[in-house]
Amino acid sequence: MPHLFYSSPPLSSCHPEPILCDLGEFHCHDQQICIPEAWLCDGEPDCPDNSDESDHICAQEVVIRCPLNHIQCIGTRKCIHFNKLCNGARDCEDGYDEGVHCRELLSACHELRCRYGCVMTRNGTFCFCADGFEVGEDGTSCRDHDECAMYGACSQTCMNTYGSYRCSCTEGYILQPDRISCRAKQGEQHTCIHETMRCKSKIHSIPEKHQPGCTQPI
Structure with missing residues (x-):
C-alpha cells in the first residue's frame, strides 16, 4: 500500500489586510489605522504615517x-479656551x-449669575463650567459632562x-502614553498562526483585528 503524504497548508501572511473605517473616521494612508475625523489637522500626528497632518489633507x-x-x-x-476670551x-x-464687547457686556455677565464663569463673545453672553462639566438646563448651574458620549474619547473602552x-x-492591548489610544502588546501585534487555526481558540491570544477573515471573537 503506498504511503500517503499530506502537505500542510501555508502559513497565513503576516501582511495585514486593509480595514474599513466607520462613519466619522479617517482612514490613515497605511490602510490599517482609523482615527476620529475630529483629530484631523489638529497639529498632533495620530496616524503612524502622519497622514492626518499632511498638507494634502x-x-x-x-x-x-x-x-x-x-x-x-x-x-x-x-x-481656544473660554478663559482666553476677553483676557x-x-x-x-x-x-x-x-x-x-468685552467691556460693554460686563454688566450682562453679572446679571446671568453663572455658577462658574461667564463667556463674552461678539454674539452675546452665556455661562460655562469647569473642564469636565457642562451647563445645566437652567443655563447657570453645572453638572458632570459625560466624555464617553463623545465619539473618539477613547480608542476602545471609556469609563466616565x-x-x-x-x-x-x-x-x-496596552494603553499608550496619550492615555487614549491602545496598541497590541509586544509579541502579539505581528504574530502569525497556521491558516487552519485562525478564529479557533483563545489559546492563541491573537487579537481579532490581526486575524484577517475572522468573523467571530476569539
Missing part, C-alpha cells in the same frame, strides 16, 4: 469640532477673542467619572 475643507469649553477662531482651525491678550490672529473620564484597553 489639511489643505482640504475640514469640519472643526472644538472641545468642550472651547471656541473656534473665525476662519481658522484653532480653538486682554490676542489669542486669535484677527483679535476675534478681544474687542469693545465625576468631572473626568478614564480610558482602558481590551485584553491583548
Whole structure:
C-alpha cells in the first residue's frame, strides 16, 4: 500500500489586510489605522504615517469640532479656551477673542449669575463650567459632562467619572502614553498562526483585528 503524504497548508501572511473605517473616521494612508475625523489637522500626528497632518489633507475643507469649553477662531482651525476670551491678550490672529464687547457686556455677565464663569463673545453672553462639566438646563448651574458620549474619547473602552473620564484597553492591548489610544502588546501585534487555526481558540491570544477573515471573537 503506498504511503500517503499530506502537505500542510501555508502559513497565513503576516501582511495585514486593509480595514474599513466607520462613519466619522479617517482612514490613515497605511490602510490599517482609523482615527476620529475630529483629530484631523489638529497639529498632533495620530496616524503612524502622519497622514492626518499632511498638507494634502489639511489643505482640504475640514469640519472643526472644538472641545468642550472651547471656541473656534473665525476662519481658522484653532480653538481656544473660554478663559482666553476677553483676557486682554490676542489669542486669535484677527483679535476675534478681544474687542469693545468685552467691556460693554460686563454688566450682562453679572446679571446671568453663572455658577462658574461667564463667556463674552461678539454674539452675546452665556455661562460655562469647569473642564469636565457642562451647563445645566437652567443655563447657570453645572453638572458632570459625560466624555464617553463623545465619539473618539477613547480608542476602545471609556469609563466616565465625576468631572473626568478614564480610558482602558481590551485584553491583548496596552494603553499608550496619550492615555487614549491602545496598541497590541509586544509579541502579539505581528504574530502569525497556521491558516487552519485562525478564529479557533483563545489559546492563541491573537487579537481579532490581526486575524484577517475572522468573523467571530476569539
